Amino acid sequence: MKPTGNPKSGKLTSGPKSGKLTGAAKSAKPAAKAGAMKPIYWVMLIGCVLIAVAYFTWDFLTSSPSADRLASQAVSASDAKDRLNAVSGLGMIKDKKVVVPALQRVVQEAKDPEVVVIALHNLGGLFDYQSLPIFFKALEHSDKKVREAAHGDLSRYFGGSLPNGIQYHVVDSPEHHREAVQKLEAYYNEKKTDIHNK
Numbered sequence: 001m002k003p004t005g006n007p008k009s010g011k012l013t014s015g016p017k018s019g020k021l022t023g024a025a026k027s028a029k030p031a032a033k034a035g036a037m038k039p040i041y042w043v044m045l046i047g048c049v050l051i052a053v054a055y056f057t058w059d060f061l062t063s064s065p066s067a068d069r070l071a072s073q074a075v076s077a078s079d080a081k082d083r084l085n086a087v088s089g090l091g092m093i094k095d096k097k098v099v100v101p102a103l104q105r106v107v108q109e110a111k112d113p114e115v116v117v118i119a120l121h122n123l124g125g126l127f128d129y130q131s132l133p134i135f136f137k138a139l140e141h142s143d144k145k146v147r148e149a150a151h152g153d154l155s156r157y158f159g160g161s162l163p164n165g166i167q168y169h170v171v172d173s174p175e176h177h178r179e180a181v182q183k184l185e186a187y188y189n190e191k192k193t194d195i196h197n198k
Contacts, residue, residue, distance in 0.1 A: 067102040075109045091122040113143035124153030
């Protein structure tokens, strides 16, 4: 096909003046579109990447350093709200091997009675029988709410009441508390193997 147009204008065209694309040009345009990825595929790709990242980092996020960090905050954070948030965060960790030592540390080291109460409840919910001595010790705590929490969780361990008919009352004297704890410790040491096998 000969070029058409006005030679004086310097513009040449390769087809009729209608401006319509030729057959070859029409086929080239859809081919270019076919190579582009649709938005929905980008969304799916990003979603798969996020799932993969979450899968491979979940163990890291719930590993012992995280539990240790929360335990440290529960014990020593200067703000009461931060301490409570930290001990509550420990309750969200499902791995017993990771969270039990952290909760034990909080019960033993925390000075804030509210933090100790939450830690006892979280620990009691895990039914870790090796933690029983920590509950025994908490029965002698100076704060009444801590003693109540320890007694309530211990009773759940033993089916609703303390074993061997051992009597304990939260409002008893420290001497009576010590006597009850000594009996519990003797029972625990005698039945330790059976208790751990539960």
